[in-house]
Amino acid sequence: MELSLLLGFLGATAVLAFMPGPDNIYVLSESISKGARQGISITAGLVSGVVVHTLLVATGLSLLVFKSELAYDIVKYAGAAYLLYIAYGATWEQPMQIEWSEKGEGEPFWKLYQRGVIMNLLNPKVSIFFIAFLPQFVSSNGWSPMLQMSVMGLIFMFESFLIFSSIALVAGSLASLVKSDVFWKVTKWVKVVVLISLALLLAFSELEG
Secondary structure (H helix, E strand, O other), X not given: OOHHHHHHHHHHHHHHHHOOOHHHHHHHHHHHHHOHHHHHHHHHHHHHHHHHHHHHHHHHHHHHOOOOHHHHHHHHHHHHXXXXXXXXXXXXXXXXXXXXXXXXXXXXXXXXXXXXXXXXXXXXXXXXXXXXXXXXXXXXXXXXXXXXXXXXXXXXXXXXXXXXXXXXXXXXXXXXXXXXXXXXXXXXXXXXXXXXXXXXXXXXXXXXX
């Protein structure tokens, strides 16, 4: 794996993990209402579900795509188009209406963990996003594409767990922030710029070797 690609992957995943979405907003709201342990437990389940998506994408893409320039081009342009589609949708996003529930007791870890896993596995958009996202950070040198994407999946899991857990730990401080219209406007346009940038990088990438 090339260091420049790895650093680019780390930066892109960090920005995307911080961008408000259903998963991290759910972690935030649960942490505010029932404590940080609740949010961290759900986070553990969410990132565990990524294993399945990563394996499906890594094995499928490495076997079918990286052996054929035509297949690579098809996935490349389809992935770029999908990222642009997400970016376009993000321009119309409205601030999420978050209802804070009353303080209550946390639920057992395994129940929360299973909920997080199910939430992730039943979201096909995760696999679609990985198909569009991972190939542009694969190097033609060194490790096989399957191994590189598997490693990136593990990095994504670890990085997301750290970021989502941090959100859970500082949830009380973030409550007032997410009620601000400025917060939603800034994060929306940052997300749009990041997604468009990723789409352009993917569209102009080449299959070497």
